[in-house]
Amino acid sequence: MEAIDIIKSNYIRELLTNGVREDARGPNDFRGVSIKPGIIEHAEGSAQVDLGATKVLAGVKLVMGEPMADTPDQGTISMAAELLPLASAEYETGPPSPQSIELARVVDRGIRAGNCVDLADLLVAEGKAWSVFVDLYILNYAGNLFDASELAVMSALMNTKVPKYEDDKVVREERIKDIKLDNIVTSATFAKIGDHVLLDMNRNEENAADARLTVATDGSAVRAMQKGLSGGISVKEIDDMVGIALAKHGELKNLMEKATKRSL
Amino acid sequence: MASLANKPDLIVNGKRIDGRDFDELRPIKIEAGMLKNADGSAYVEWGNNKILAGVYGPKEVFPRHMADPAKAIIKCRYTMAPFSSLAEHGRTGPNRRAIEISKVTKEVFENVVMLNEFPNSEIDIFIEVLQGDGGTRAAGITAASVALANAGIYMRDLVYAVSAGRIEDKIVLDFNMIEDNYSEADMPIAVAPRNNEILLLQMDGGLTREQLKQAIGMVLEAGKKISAMQKEALNENYRKVAEQYGQK
Amino acid sequence: MREIVVPGEAVADRPVRMHNTYIDGGKTYAATVGLFDREHNEIIPLEGGWVPHIEDVVVGIVKTSKNSVYEIDLSYFKRSILIASKFERHPLKVGEAIEASIKDIEDRKTIILYRERVLNGGTMMEVKASKVPRIIGKNSTMVNQISELTGASITVGRNGIVWLRGGNVELAAEAILKIENEAHIKGLTERIRMMLEDRTRKGE
Numbered sequence: 020m021e022a023i024d025i026i027k028s029n030y031i032r033e034l035l036t037n038g039v040r041e042d043a044r045g046p047n048d049f050r051g052v053s054i055k056p057g058i059i060e061h062a063e064g065s066a067q068v069d070l071g072a073t074k075v076l077a078g079v080k081l082v083m084g085e086p087m088a089d090t091p092d093q094g095t096i097s098m099a100a101e102l103l104p105l106a107s108a109e110y111e112t113g114p115p116s117p118q119s120i121e122l123a124r125v126v127d128r129g130i131r132a133g134n135c136v137d138l139a140d141l142l143v144a145e146g147k148a149w150s151v152f153v154d155l156y157i158l159n160y161a162g163n164l165f166d167a168s169e170l171a172v173m174s175a176l177m178n179t180k181v182p183k184y185e186d187d188k189v190v191r192e193e194r195i196k197d198i199k200l201d202n203i204v205t206s207a208t209f210a211k212i213g214d215h216v217l218l219d220m221n222r223n224e225e226n227a228a229d230a231r232l233t234v235a236t237d238g239s240a241v242r243a244m245q246k247g248l249s250g251g252i253s254v255k256e257i258d259d260m261v262g263i264a265l266a267k268h269g270e271l272k273n274l275m276e277k278a279t280k281r282s283l
Numbered sequence: 284m285a286s287l288a289n290k291p292d293l294i295v296n297g298k299r300i301d302g303r304d305f306d307e308l309r310p311i312k313i314e315a316g317m318l319k320n321a322d323g324s325a326y327v328e329w330g331n332n333k334i335l336a337g338v339y340g341p342k343e344v345f346p347r348h349m350a351d352p353a354k355a356i357i358k359c360r361y362t363m364a365p366f367s368s369l370a371e372h373g374r375t376g377p378n379r380r381a382i383e384i385s386k387v388t389k390e391v392f393e394n395v396v397m398l399n400e401f402p403n404s405e406i407d408i409f410i411e412v413l414q415g416d417g418g419t420r421a422a423g424i425t426a427a428s429v430a431l432a433n434a435g436i437y438m439r440d441l442v443y444a445v446s447a448g449r450i451e452d453k454i455v456l457d458f459n460m461i462e463d464n465y466s467e468a469d470m471p472i473a474v475a476p477r478n479n480e481i482l483l484l485q486m487d488g489g490l491t492r493e494q495l496k497q498a499i500g501m502v503l504e505a506g507k508k509i510s511a512m513q514k515e516a517l518n519e520n521y522r523k524v525a526e527q528y529g530q531k
Numbered sequence: 532m533r534e535i536v537v538p539g540e541a542v543a544d545r546p547v548r549m550h551n552t553y554i555d556g557g558k559t560y561a562a563t564v565g566l567f568d569r570e571h572n573e574i575i576p577l578e579g580g581w582v583p584h585i586e587d588v589v590v591g592i593v594k595t596s597k598n599s600v601y602e603i604d605l606s607y608f609k610r611s612i613l614i615a616s617k618f619e620r621h622p623l624k625v626g627e628a629i630e631a632s633i634k635d636i637e638d639r640k641t642i643i644l645y646r647e648r649v650l651n652g653g654t655m656m657e658v659k660a661s662k663v664p665r666i667i668g669k670n671s672t673m674v675n676q677i678s679e680l681t682g683a684s685i686t687v688g689r690n691g692i693v694w695l696r697g698g699n700v701e702l703a704a705e706a707i708l709k710i711e712n713e714a715h716i717k718g719l720t721e722r723i724r725m726m727l728e729d730r731t732r733k734g735e
Contacts, residue, residue, distance in 0.1 A: 117386040120379050132468075132487040232484070241495055244470070244486035249393035251480025254499050261492050322580060341580065343608040352639060395538070397553065397562060400582070402639040404608065432538055435579020435661055437562040439553060440539035477539045477560065514537050517564050521535055521577060521715050 028227035035215045041223055042071075047263050049219045052271070054170065054278035056178035063194065064179025066279070068171040071221060072161035074106075077153060077171035079179045081198075083189050084150040086142065094141025094148035098127040100155040100168065107160040121247070123155060126168045126206075128243040129235030133204035136176060140199035143184055151179075151198070162221040165233045165245075169206040170271065176200060177279040203283055204242050205271040206235040207264035211250055218263060232257065234264035238272070241265075290465045293450045300462065301330075305455045306501050308445070308508060313426070313516035315433045323434025325516065327426040330459055331416035336426035338434040341404035355401035359389035361423055363412040369460070384420045391424060391444075391473045391482040397437040406436060417460035421445045421471045424483065429513050442482060443509040444473035447498035449490055454497045456505055468494075472502045476510045479503055533568050533717065535577070536561040542574065551576050566715050577715055581607060581660035581690045583642055587633045590650070590688030593623045603629065603644060605690045606657065611642035623647070628655065628694060630686045650686060653696025656704055658711045660691035665714040666707055673720055677706050680727040702730055 031041060044050070050071030059065035064079035086093055100123035102110045130136065141149040153175065155168050180194035210220035210228035217224055225231075229250030235243040241261055246252060276282040293300055303309070309330030318324035321337035328334075344350035361384045365373040377385060392408060408431070410423035421444035428442045447456050448469040458466055468488025475482055481499075490498065536542060542552060543559040551563050551574040561567065565574040583589075591605040599615035601623050613631060615622065623629065631644040658666065667674050667687050678685050682698025695703050706723055713719060 115379075117382050120382045121386055124379065124383050128487040132489065240489040240491050241486065242489055244484055245387075246481065246484040247387065247390060249390045249482075251394060251475055251478070251482050252484070253480060254496075254503075257481060257484070257499070258492065258496060261495060265492065323578065341608070432564050433578055435563055435576055437551075437553075437579075438538035439555070439560070439562065441537050475539070514540075517537050518535050 024223075024226045027223045031223050031227040032213060035212060040217065042221060044219075046216065047218045047267075049166070049267070049271075050221065052170065052274055054174050054274060056174050056279045062175075063182060064175045064177075064198070066171050066174035066178055067158075068167050068174060070163060070167040070170070070219065072159060073163060073167045074157075074159040074161075075164065075167040075171040076156040076158055077168070077175035078156070079175050080152045080154075081179070081182060081189075082150045082152060083143075083184060084148065085146055086148045090138075091146075092142060093138040094150060096127075096131065096136055096138065096151040096153065098123045098130075098153045098155065098172070100126070100157065102157045102160070106157045110157075110160070119157075121245070122164055122168060125165060125233055125235075125243065125245045126155065126172055127153075128245075129169055129204045129206055130172060130176070133202045133235070133237050133242040135173065135200055135202045135204055137199035137201050147184075149181065160222065162223075162225040163208050163219050165208040166206050166219060169204065169235060170275065173203060173205065174275050174279055177203075177275060177281045197281065200283060202237050203272050203275065204235050204237050205268050205275075206233050206243075207260070207267050208233040209260045209263075211252055211256065216256060216260065218267070232260050234261055236261075236264050236268050238265060238268040291461065293462055293465060294453060299450075299455065301459060305453055306505065308457050308505050309459065311509065311512055313429055313512050314519070315429050315516045316520055321430070321434070323430040323432070323436070325426045325429035325433060327422050327429075329418065329422040329425070330457075331414060332412070332419055332422045333414040334419060334422050334426050335411045335413060336423065336430040337409045337411075338407065338427070338430045338436065339409075340406035340434070341401040341436070342407070344403065344405040350403045350405075352402055354398035355396070355404045355406050357389050357392050357396060357398070357406050357408065359385045359392065359408040359410070359427075361385045361388055361410040361412070361420065363415055363419065367412050367415045369416075384423075387483050387485065388420065388424055388427070391442055392427065392431065394480075394482050395428075395438045395440045395442055395475060396431065397439060400437045406431075415460070417458050417463035418446050418471065421457075421473070424473050425509060425513065429516055432513075432517055440475040440477045441510065441513050442473055442475055443506050443513060444471060444483060445502055445505055445509060446471040447501045448486075448488065449494060449498070454494055454501060456501050470495075470498055472499065474503065474506050476506055533566045533715075535564070535715070536567045536574065537564050538562055542567050542569075543572070547572055549574060575664065575715075576661045578659075579661045581663075583607070583609070583633055583636060583690070585633050585635060587689040588630060588686070589633065589644070589690045590628065590630050590655070590686055590692040590694050591690070593625050593627045593629060596623060596625050603631070605642070605688070606692055607642075607690055609636075609640060609642055611644055613644040613647055616645075621649075623649065628653070630688070630694070650694045650696070653684070653694055654700060654704075656693050656695070656707065658691050658693055658707060660689065662711045662714045663687060663689055663691060665719065666693070666710050668720060673710065673723065676720065676724060677703050677727065680724070680731060681706070699731070702727065 183190040183193040231247040323338040424444035470486035473483035631647040634645040683703040
């Protein structure tokens, strides 16, 4: 960590002793959310999500492929995340970092475990099924990539249209229907700083954090969780975070439904 | 997750596919210090899992610019051997899953290792899954804890890990591979037993808030047994010598 | 009464300043695998590498020599440097074995040695650094005993390197290995004395 980050971390901790956050939010408040679906017309689905100053773009491409051998009745979905060098001075070019792999896998787990995409509906004929490729582009890092990414991927999927497939050819110019979705998942990520638990940490809060917990839910059940950083979390704290994550789901879901003009 | 078409009955007459109760661990065997070159090592057989953990260090930091004058840095590499799975031949070295597991495992040990005791140094943790049958990251963390202790590296606690999850409407401990493939939720957890702080928690599937609490409770209960086995493994080497002299 | 403790095990329900422990929430816990002596409030580590401290006596080999600055190989990952005194009459030669003490550890990174003494001839063995205190014994009783009964000159480095010369070196080395293996069993000094006496009587 740079010296300036250490000073900022100490400042964050100092503020918290008086129960105050740097940007004056309540402990369980998200930063402002903006969702812009469909901004990449060439992609079958896309969405840019701003969460405070964090900016994430998700793009969805559908490719005609084959089902996996052990799931012959389904299409597939896969996810990758790029921490672009333009998003932060600390991001470098090169092979995927453990951080970007973790991000993509955690977001993927929420969407997958929540059965959001109806994979069986992606089968077009025996041995022919759509493969859904979701790519996350991190454009600006200002803390909490997990929730911004979960929102971007979910919104991009809600924005996704399936192209026409005719005579063994994909007709990209013609999109025939919405991709079939069965569930909507959102996540809430918490930072533990000393004894304080904060929802949706900004960059300085993330630098100061001892532990992190991401809870992805569909409003009734927890679908995926991931703890990060070296600090410990108590069982009671986990339960509290799960409670908040479940309660926050509706608010985020509404924002996505409004923006994408699609509801489930 | 495997295709649901081939899903076997995971619970029959209140017992699991391998005859266990819902809150029953698989048989666990832990051995410490069998690798002479490593500064610390441990071998764990956990059901059909066979896992080797080795620790090197504190040693010189590589590359040097990563050295921290205030504390040690930890590197962790979890890998599955290409022959470890009953399924296909795997690839050599860490895949994306292994890289993620290595990352969260490293974070677990950054919590308990007293890093500021070893400034300007590096501690390497290697976890090699020789045979995998579900729950390898938990078994690997349990083994690595013993290997670190066996290396004499200062630690605040001896971490254990185990998973719990859901099969149908039952909360179940320590999935084997088949259960792992077809379960409704899986949640590996690593715990510092001294204060029951959760150091690793991953989950996917579906659990209500109540089910989640129940699953964590089951992990903490089973943890007492795992902790005792870890301590036993560390004592074992010394006891063998002591017994030659009729001492305990 | 001695018992084996592992990291995180409580050794006192109050704060006690003790090596190889840490204090948290008003209690004292073991930080390493070791033998806990409740009477003397002491944990003797059973595992672990050497952590250098000022005034530690070490044994090493001269690796490089340049303008009276020597780099010494202590079989340890941190660099160690010996600066010759102004009065140095016989410069050290590369490859020579020496005994020296730690004067300082600069930036917690480089070990600075002084009070060097050349160890001529003889042989060296490596032992676990965690067992060195037992090989030396309280007030050097153990190492003196081995020296007396085998006739070997012995220097035990805290870094786990032992230098031996003269007398029955093989027997002395055997005794040291026995200590390394049985460090945690009580009555060690007595057992080593009996072994050495027994073996020297047989004319070995």
